[in-house]
Amino acid sequence: MGSLRVPRRRRQPHREEERLPLRAQRSRLTDIRNLIARIAEAERGGRLGEVEGLQVSLAGAHRRPHHCIDAPAPSLKIHARHEAELPMLQFMRSVFVFPTGERAETVASLDRHLPEQRDPWTLDGNLYINIDDEQTGYLFSDWDPEDVAILEAAIGHHPTWAVEIDISGRIDGTAEVHQMIALLLEHGGVAMDDYTTHPWTLPEILSGAVIDGLRFFDFRGYHELHREHGRF
Template sequence: MRTVFIFPAMEQAAVVALLDRLSPGQRHPWLMDGCLYGNLTSEDEYLYLDWEPEAVQGLSRACGRRPSWVLQVDVSGRVDGTVEVRRLTLALLTQGGIAMDDYSDHPWTADEIARDVVVDGLRFFDFRTHHERTRLTQ
């Protein structure tokens, strides 16, 4: 599984309502587009457990605070998932917020995702380039 972390500026209840519309009758996790599995996670000892300190600091700077909850979206490895991840992420960031993925520590804005911006050689959810770089350095 590949993972995207979405920190929307909207209220958590609005996120739940949107996910319920996208995935009627399916919660914990929400299953969207047949390949995205979303779970809300609140800040506790586990939310940032596997994060590098620099990534948490960058996220906190981008958000103006350390977010207390996140929508963690796992993407099935059996499909590409890029279109689905981008669509969901942009829907959740309409009022602002940040998304982060497994492939960089960059806090992505909706504008950067929509414009397909490249940061340090990677786009948002750019698993192909990341895997190619990893393969070349081994």
Template sequence: MRSVFVYPHLDQVGTVAVLDALSPGQNAPWLVEGVLYCWLESEDEYLYQGWEPDGVEHLTVTIGHRPDWAIEIEVSGRVDGTEQLRRLVLTLLEHGGVVTDDYSDHAWTAGEIRSHARHEGLTFFDFRGSYNRLI
């Protein structure tokens, strides 16, 4: 599984309502577009488990505080999932916020995702570019 963490400016209730509308009758996880598995993660559970301290610090500085919840979205390795993920993330960031992915320490904004901005040579959720760096 490949994953991203979305830190929307929309509150938890509003974010859950968006996910409920996109995945009627199914939550924990929400299944969106048949390929995206979404969970509400809180800091007291697993939100920063496995994170490097520098990554948490960078996120905290970027947002202005350490978020105590996020939406984790996992994409199965059996599908590309890029377009579905972009649509969902842009929906969740409609009111602002950032998203982090498995491939960089950058906190991506909706504007950066829409414009295909690059950070250290990678775009948002650039698993192909990351893989190509390894070979």
């Protein structure tokens, strides 16, 4: 069984991360500032597709590990400011999919169904699909260790890559997410959303199974449960 959670909880940095140079943190903050400026420019030009693509990049920048805890305040200020300036970002939702099989097989499947694009693949301009990993990306960098342990127990090993799907706040997204999940989990595997710690199988998702009061990607139910508990 899973449990209700605050979406995508961040772990505390390891001590060896705390000793990394401050320039790594400054570089990250510079990237965030540049992305915010580019988003504002695209919004002024009415380029909504570009806005959402940049928002995905901005969300990814915020998911990078905080390599130095000596300077958290600038990051928090930027986060608060971009939430005020870019209200659509807070409605972007994410799903992580861990398919059975090799990474190359998943890439080939995405290429067949969403041709002539990559990094990200997009579905109708509303879903942004990337493959993330631990070696060159940021997979698990902001996951709680308990969440990773639950995932490992469900699939029997520690996964080193995943398909990350970011869903636009302009749409409900449930049907589109189910469409992509059905493709990616055709041969097995699990998916995890922002709302429970449960690793969802394809039969559970398609049947509308309820775990801890929620279905898969049940963002509306999640917010209702939190209102009932006085958390919103």
